[in-house]
Amino acid sequence: MTERAYFDWNATTPLRAEAREAMLAALGQPGNASSVHAEGRVARQAIEKARLQVAALAGADAKNVIFTSGATEANMLALTPALETVGGKAPRDRLFVSAVEHPSVRSGGRFPSDKVEILPVDANGIVDLAALKATLARAERPLVSVMLANNETGVIQPIADIAAIVHAANGLLHVDAVQGAGRIDCDMTALGADLMSLSSHKLSGPQGVGALLRRDGIHIAEPLIRGGGQERNLRAGTENVAAIAGFGAAAEAADRARQADALRMAALRDRFEAALKAQTPAAVIFGGNAGRLPNTTLFAAPGLKAETAIISFDLNGIAVSSGAACSSGKVQISSVLTAMGVEDDLARGAVRVSLGWTTTVADIDLLLNAWMRVASTLLKSHANAA
DSSP: OOOOEEOBTTTOOOOOHHHHHHHHHHHTOOOOTTOOSHHHHHHHHHHHHHHHHHHHHTTOOGGGEEEESSHHHHHHHHSOSOEEETTBOOOOOEEEEETTOOHHHHTOTTSOGGGEEEEOBOTTSOBOHHHHHHHHTTOSSEEEEOOSBOTTTOBBOOHHHHHHHHHHTTOEEEEEOTTTBTTBOOOHHHHTOSEEEEEGGGTTSOSSOEEEEEOTTEEESSOSBOSSOHHHHTBOSOOOHHHHHHHHHHHHHHHHHHHHHHHHHHHHHHHHHHHHHHHOTTOEETTTTSOBOTTEEEEEOTTOOHHHHHHHHHHTTEEOEESOBOTTOOBOOOHHHHHTTOOHHHHTTOEEEEOOTTOOHHHHHHHHHHHHHHHHHHHHHHHHHO
16 A cells, blocks of 8 residues: 655644544533533533633633634634724725635625725735735725735735734734644734634644634624524534534644744755755745745646646645645636736646644655656656647
8 A cells, every 4th residue: 555645734634632532521521511500511611611722822812712613604704894893883894805815705704795805915925015005095994804824825924014004094904814823823912913713623623613713892793693692692503512622622732832843844844845946946836935834835847737746646645735626626726826926827737735743754755756756757748748
């Protein structure tokens, strides 16, 4: 059997032992967290412990953590005109999102489509701050959504600078921190974020649970799901206690190991990229001139087709992904790379390699050996065809 190595951590991550243990403990308890009896109180305690753990990861107040089914739901809950601040109940009049956002943000959430505008980015995928400042001058009460780090390129946005511009324009800032949380610092106060979305399965917790965090003074007047009043009346429905407990444990473990993991992953990433460029000088690393997550490389080589390359990698025991994929699994040209000005022919070959806390030097060597075989076949075929 072919030895395998997993390099798709930005899609989802293996479950941490701490998360598994917390989930098993919760699954062994019968109580509903809304019940007042002893069993119900045990379930409630598990949720509130997780709320503290997730809050600590992002420097938030636990009372402002709302658990959801994932980051997509958290983004939908956040992106609404019905955001109120202390002393101001007028709705947000316009939503501005960067051109490199996740589809769940680019869709505009609960804003009418004619009230959503796209913010331009530079060749590295970083928001154009001058354009942001000029654009916000046209709105009275804007909401801006910019991700902490891009899921495809790993490029990190200057969130603190963006927050200063947004707040000077009487705006609020939502940050999708899904890819950054657990890998780089995502302290809400330091970043200046008013709202922040997180996902459990991106930091080695279970799938199907996420959270929206708010700073003090932010009120969401229109819940996304109405019903029994759970999660501060913002997300009705019986809480998934086991998943929430696993999320909390994973958040605590990821935060504790973050700095050491980041240093190790950055070294492994740099090892891969140096060897990639040595083997294939024409290879392009997207966002390579900007600050990036320590675990992410998005690359392409002229003549490479991502769909074929991913299949070839898989046959060689390597799990990687394309720059973007739709729900059917078909490879599409990445809207992120299009926004960065990358030509379609090159963008069609984008392959994403993302590392995690279990990645080893031996895994990198397997990846490089696989790339040699993939490149010798696919790039040679392209050269012959030309």
